[in-house]
Amino acid sequence: MAANNSTTSLWRSWRLQRRVIFALLMRETLTRFGRHNIGFLWMFAEPMMFTLGITALWSIMGAKHGSDLPITVFALSGYSSVLLWRNMPSRAISSIQPNLALMYHRNVKLIDIFIARLLLEAAGATMSFFLLSLIFIYIGWVDPPEDILKVIAAWALLAWFGMALAILLGALSEHYELVEKFWHPTAYLLFPLSGAGFLLEIVPEGPRNLLLYLPMLNCVEYLRDGYFGSLFTAHYSVSYVIACNSVLTLLSLAKLRQVSRTVVPK
Template identity: 30%
Template sequence: MDSTLQRSAWQIQRDVIHALLVREMKTRFGKWRLGYAWMLLEPTMHILVLAAVFSFMGREFYPGIPTMLFMLGGIAPFLFFSHCFGKSLAAVESNRGLFNYRQLRPFDAVLARVLMEFAIYLFSMVALLVILAWFGVSATFNDFLLLVVVNLLYLGFCLGLGLALCVAGERFPEAAKFAPMIQRPLYFMSGVFFSLEQIPEEYHPYLAWNPLLHVVELTREGLFASYHGHFANLPYFAFCALGMLGFGLMVYRSQWRDLVRSR
């Protein structure tokens, strides 16, 4: 009997995701001269620009944490969100020809893109922490378990968001034009270059609705022992992450057949 007929559904799914990941990596980095170095160059350029601005102001941004490390704790998580947002909108259209294969569905395309961005996010975060430490820019590490929990929840949040956006991007192609209008304000409202404790408390109830702000605050709390993330709320973010994942799965389940059939 042909060995392919003996494969389980899990093995088929694993092979499909692996093939999509390889395809996404080649598409994402293969056409650029810088190639895979762009994984580190993109967050590095953000960090250098922000660090230069605050160095010009002549002060350390957060006591006990070098400015470059502080910025890394905000930029790396936000870039993961930003890339998932943009790529999920185009996930169906970019992979439409592959849906002729019975084993492959839009869910696989979104999952592969989110997993790839998550791997890039973790790699760039760890690599830049090591590089900065090698140059003498370091801070006392705090809580590895908190980082694991936050990032697993964050992965679920972005997967749910990606599933909902892949449906929105197919149903409403013009939605891609509004993506920058949504992401830019979030860049300034998600704690990428500030700490919530540095903002007057009367604004906290409004900013605290933003789940990305809690991701950044909790990430910095897990990374740096001297960071006091008293305003971060892990239960609230867990609720947002599970709610977004459930919402994304529900929207996708109700529309996936139409996504495959649409041309």
């Protein structure tokens, strides 16, 4: 009986949380994109514009970044990845205070606010990557991925990394204003190191091993291995990324729990 009760209540909690996250998701979508012109299509139109711009720029400059790869697939995989992991923390930082009043609706928890925001961000980046891939494959600028499961796994790992990092930084930013100040320069400086603009095979072994401490770099290499792995030698460790993500997730949830005990809505 007791066991039965607890499954029921776990099931009910899950349904409740889904309901709350859906409500927040709708609210966030409307707030950010509104109903004007193309409305929520901006969710992926915006990242698509970024990626297209970078792809065009690199193609014109002939920026081969030290390899003979087709530039389109290189830019598409690289810049889409950056958008995925970098935008989530930016959306999460300093997002607690403006949303605190929502907590008067007792079922709404801080974690739900974060999850709704981050899902929206991840969905936008994913749709952008997916649609651009389809378009480029259709017009023949890009060959279909060699191993689509690897691409999906790499994308999922990168999204997980972005989410865990976002929740950790979002929760920390509630206690330390400096997080907000430091995130933008850090994200900017990490961009050239994140593998968006180069392949690890051109890097000498010494610095390469150092660079491989960056989880997002591992993910980008893994993603490209799935997309066009036969054209280069990929360097990455999936187990390292999983370990990193797990630790980040644990830290982020612990910090969020601590913050949620101390925040005081007006």
